[in-house]
């Protein structure tokens with residue numbers, strides 16, 4: 251039996267009860283839990299509590315971030331919200347690909363009519379205003395919005411190469427290699443570090459999962475979907491934000507947040523840990539079609555890790571190269587530390603990004619050696635076969651010369 255390294259992993263003990271034991275309402279695999287101690291769901295007080303210390307006046311001095319769009323422009327951009335422009339569907343509503351009049355390719359997220367029933371317009375505006383000022387290479391840029399009656403539409407940067415979940419599932423045929431997976435994990439870690447350290451109040455994403463990680467054509471990752479983001483507590487140590495509604499996705503949701511309603515950047519760290527496990531196992535956090543002891547991927551992989559069978563958890567689609575095997579243990583340690591049951595045992599996102607960066611550096615050194623060795627082997631095989639071809643040729647020409655000589659001497 252393996253002794254789990256104390257550096258990153260002193261605390262991870264898989265919960266013994268199933269996620270189903272939680273008082274969680276599921277819509278698809280979305281999780282919504284109402285805080286019973288809060289005010290009535292949907293009351294004005296309730297909706298605004300998350301923003302009570304962050305009034306819309308805070309933004310007035312800043313340059314305007316969000317653009318406002320007219321419905322006619324968005325209808326034109328999407329061919330009148332044509333089904334052929336549809337690229338996805340989620341909890342918020344339909345997502346369409348569109349081209350604006352100025353030529354920009356955008357994703358247009360049209361909220362379901364009931365998605366905002368209980369939310370105030372001011373909250374929507376404040377959130378969009380704030381989020382449109384966030385700018386990072388690894389975050390999907392929120393460009394603007396449209397609001398008219400019950401219609402609410404978000405316009406975001408279009409990211410062309412599908413989402414990470416689809417790539418891990420093999421939807422596009424091409425298997426993501428280890429180095430690409432590490433790069434993607436680092437991109438996500440950087441995006442979250444940026445959000446958590448943004449201004450003096452962190453932004454907590456709250457819905458980190460593989461369908462919210464979009465990929466570019468060069469496999470750079472961009473974290474999407476700030477629909478659930480909230481301005482978090484100040485960066486004072488121990489500061490937490492009491493949320494009125496727990497939101498997130500089953501399998502990725504921080505159990506501590508679920509039980510205490512205390513929102514903290516470490517809730518994103520938890521989801522990131524689960525995502526990291528997904529990245530190197532190729533398994534979804536919950537896989538209901540598997541035998542019961544394999545359904546919750548974090549528990550299954552942790553058990554394998556403790557039994558010293560960490561290589562078993564590596565995605566079967568990945569080549570088991572010595573370089574991949576050399577880092578899987580450290581990757582697993584990091585992922586388990588991030589998904590520790592209590593936030594105090596989880597590293598910060600910044601720390602997690604640094605550890606990942608080190609792992610990637612070591613991986614690349616080993617991988618380069620492998621590539622070099624492979625090239626040398628291929629070279630020596632080429633030289634060998636060239637040699638044997640040459641000796642076969644010289645043998646043949648010798649044979650021909652002597653045959654010709656014989657022929658001449660006869661004539």
Ligand SMILES: Nc1ncnc2c1ncn2[C@@H]1O[C@H](COP(=O)(O)OP(=O)(O)OP(=O)(O)O)[C@@H](O)[C@H]1O
Pocket residue numbers: 280337338339340341342343344345357359390406407408409410412413457461462464474475499
């Ligand atoms: N900016 C974008 N660029 C390209 N495709 C996008 C973009 N945003 C979303 N999509 C596609 O649309 C799909 C649905 O997105 P959406 O965010 O509505 O739902 P989801 O992420 O699957 O679930 P959830 O509602 O829980 O976030 C995504 O999985 C993605 O494939």
Ligand SMILES: [Mg+2]
Pocket residue numbers: 340461462474475
């Ligand atoms: Mg999404």
